[in-house]
Amino acid sequence: MQLAVLSAHVPALTERDYTIAQRAAPLCSPAFLAHLVVWREALSSQTGAGPVPESYLAAMRQVVAAEAAAGALDPEDALAAATAIAEIDTTSARQAAKWLLQDLYALGNPLAGVIGAALALQRSSRATFAQARMDLLALSHSLDTKTRAAALCLLGDSYLRDINPGRMPESVAYRFFLAAARANSAPAAQAHYRLGLWYARQGGSEQHKSANFHLEKGAEHGCTLCMAALAELQGSSDGEFALDMRELSEIGDEFTVARANGPRRLRRRERRGSGHAHSRSETFLDSVRGLLRGAFA
Numbered sequence: 001m002q003l004a005v006l007s008a009h010v011p012a013l014t015e016r017d018y019t020i021a022q023r024a025a026p027l028c029s030p031a032f033l034a035h036l037v038v039w040r041e042a043l044s045s046q047t048g049a050g051p052v053p054e055s056y057l058a059a060m061r062q063v064v065a066a067e068a069a070a071g072a073l074d075p076e077d078a079l080a081a082a083t084a085i086a087e088i089d090t091t092s093a094r095q096a097a098k099w100l101l102q103d104l105y106a107l108g109n110p111l112a113g114v115i116g117a118a119l120a121l122q123r124s125s126r127a128t129f130a131q132a133r134m135d136l137l138a139l140s141h142s143l144d145t146k147t148r149a150a151a152l153c154l155l156g157d158s159y160l161r162d163i164n165p166g167r168m169p170e171s172v173a174y175r176f177f178l179a180a181a182r183a184n185s186a187p188a189a190q191a192h193y194r195l196g197l198w199y200a201r202q203g204g205s206e207q208h209k210s211a212n213f214h215l216e217k218g219a220e221h222g223c224t225l226c227m228a229a230l231a232e233l234q235g236s237s238d239g240e241f242a243l244d245m246r247e248l249s250e251i252g253d254e255f256t257v258a259r260a261n262g263p264r265r266l267r268r269r270e271r272r273g274s275g276h277a278h279s280r281s282e283t284f285l286d287s288v289r290g291l292l293r294g295a296f297a
Contacts, residue, residue, distance in 0.1 A: 017157070018190060020086045023118045026186035026221070027111050027150055028076045035077045039084035052088055057096040060085065065103040075109050082112065086119055094119065113139050114151050121158050133158045150187035152180035156194060174198060181214070185221070192218030193226050200233060208233075 025032055043060075046052045064081045067073035082104065086097035098119060104112035117139070120132035133155065140151040156176030173194075180191035196214035199207045211233060218226030231246040 017161070020083050020115065020118055020122075023150065023154070023190075024079060024083050024111070024115050026189065027114065027147060028079065031074075032076045032080055035074075035080035036084055039081045040087070043084055043088065051090055052093065054092045054096075057085060057093055061096050061100045061103070064100060065107075068104060068109075069107055075104070075111070078104055079109065079111055079115065083115065094123075110139070110143055110147055114143075114147060114154065117151070118154055121154065121161070129158075129162075145183050146185040146187060149180040149183035149185055149191065152176045153187060153190040153194075156180065156191065160194070181217070189218040189221035189223035189226060192221070193223055193229065196226065196229060196233075200229075 021036060043052050046056050060081065064073065064078050068075065068078040078100075082097050082100040085093050085100065088094075098116065101112045101116035101119065105116060114136070117132055117136040121129060121136075124132060136151055136154060136158075140148050140155065143151055153176070156173040159173035159176070160170070177191040177194045177198075180188050181195060182188075192214040196211045196218065198211075199214065200211035212230070215226045215230045215233065219230060228246065231243070
């Protein structure tokens, strides 16, 4: 889903929504993505000439829930299974993912509650949408700081994507994003992304600085959308930095979607010129490279 155009500074960039996998990954360790690849392959092997059979989805849900209940399956592995099912994006798959996430949440996995809410808010009727948001708001009060940041980002997005537009001002969404951004954790990157684009749309030098601040914070937490937005935001003033950011965002995206050929080699681009701005940018780029190397390990 595409939301608002960023600003005159970056006319080619539009604000994008997060997938279920992008919602789940920041809440988990890097092992989550490895688990996700395995479950995707298992489901892909069942497609044949058509969709994954409903009987296979039902059996997978029962086995994963039972293994998780017995402690034989890592909670992140179980969450990856539900995410892989949800990615199929058929009605039966979304229902199976919903029920599995409910099973995992009942077993004491709060992450499943947040991802279940993300799934419910993606496509739902007016009543279901409102109920999912109320349930998520209630759940957010009992979560740890990191998981609560993800819940607050979801709540903010729910107001940006409200199927009853005009009932709530846009500022309500950004209050949730500001609250989420205070958490120094990976899920807060999604709030920094929304805030960065919001400030960029306002225009003016101070707003531009605020946009740059939030997008850099998000990039430091591994948000590839923040990296891409930084590349566009800085393109006219620091072309070398923009090229590096664009390359890093593409490398990060390749890892997230787990392409068969694997991520490209991270490289350090020789920067021309000198000065404080370039030194700051190079230090920032090194921190982002280090984060991505850790994810690839």
